[in-house]
Amino acid sequence: MLKGSKIGLRARHEDDIPTLRTELYDDVVGSARAEAGPWRPISPGSKDPRLVVDDTAQGSVAFSVVELDGGSLVGTASLWGIDNHHRSAHIGLGMLPAARGKGYGTDVVATLCHYGFVVRGLQRLQIETLADNHAMLRAAENNGFIREGVLRSSAWVLGEFLDEVLLGLLVQEWKANSQG
Numbered sequence: 206m207l208k209g210s211k212i213g214l215r216a217r218h219e220d221d222i223p224t225l226r227t228e229l230y231d232d233v234v235g236s237a238r239a240e241a242g243p244w245r246p247i248s249p250g251s252k253d254p255r256l257v258v259d260d261t262a263q264g265s266v267a268f269s270v271v272e273l274d275g276g277s278l279v280g281t282a283s284l285w286g287i288d289n290h291h292r293s294a295h296i297g298l299g300m301l302p303a304a305r306g307k308g309y310g311t312d313v314v315a316t317l318c319h320y321g322f323v324v325r326g327l328q329r330l331q332i333e334t335l336a337d338n339h340a341m342l343r344a345a346e347n348n349g350f351i352r353e354g355v356l357r358s359s360a361w362v363l364g365e366f367l368d369e370v371l372l373g374l375l376v377q378e379w380k381a382n383s384q385g
Contacts, residue, residue, distance in 0.1 A: 207268075207324075209316035212309050214268035214282055217258045221269045221278050223249075225256055228301045229281065237363050238335060239299055263287070266320075270298070270313055279304035282313045284321055284330075292328040294321055298341075310344035318348055322376045329375055335360060336368040349382040350374045 207214040230236050230247050237244040240255075247253045258267045265285040272279055280300040287294040298313050314332075321327045332350060334341040346352075350372040358366035 206271075207316050207320055208273060209312040211273060211307075211312045212279065212316065213271045213273050213276075214313070214316050214320070215271060217256075217267055217269045217281075222256045224278055224301070225269075225281060229299050230255060232302075234363065235299075235302075238338070239297075263289075270300070270304075270309065272304075272309075279309055280313070282317055284317060284325070287325070287327075292326065294325070294327055294330055296321075296330055296332050296345075298344075305340065310340055311347045314344045314348045314350075318374065318379055322379055327376065329373060330379075331374075332372045333369050334372075335362070336370050342370060342372075345372045345374075348374065349378055351378075 226247055226249070229239075233244050247256065264287050265283055266287070268282045269278055270280040270282050271277060278301070280298060282298040283296070284294045285297055296314060296317050298310060298317075300309055318330060321330050332341065332345050333356070334345070336355065351374065352370055353373045354371045356369040356371060359369045360367045
């Protein structure tokens with residue numbers, strides 16, 4: 206398990222799936238805002254890749270997020286779009302409703318940065334998030350990510366186009382920030 210200050214990132218367990226399905230993916234509004242495609246229901250027992258991890262997939266690494274104090278499941282996190290040639294990847298995370306507002310997101314991003322830069326040897330990490338996702342913007346910027354641009358009207362979410370913010374962090378910036 207990878208450990209942050211408040212959370213741990215561990216492999217997805219079978220008994221995580223019902224909670225993630227109910228609290229994240231069955232939430233139409235939350236799921237529609239987090240996913241790149243339209244919301245759709247997930248049948249119990251389905252092999253939906255958002256829930257069931259394919260350990261052989263090379264382009265992404267999915268984690269379950271747990272509290273270090275007690276081990277309760279609090280969300281999901283991933284490094285996706287891993288490009289070994291350009292040494293880059295994207296960060297994604299989703300916190301269960303009861304875990305939001307506790308600083309876990311900032312800790313998840315920090316732990317994913319450690320994993321991406323130290324364990325995987327990446328050069329660049331990137332986050333794309335809706336412009337009104339203030340929690341994710343705060344978690345990214347608290348970890349040194351720099352706003353690189355706005356993708357205007359790039360996300361179709363529940364009947365309207367929304368802007369996305371593109372943030373990036375380079376390994377040398379991360380190293381400089383983590384030294385201080």
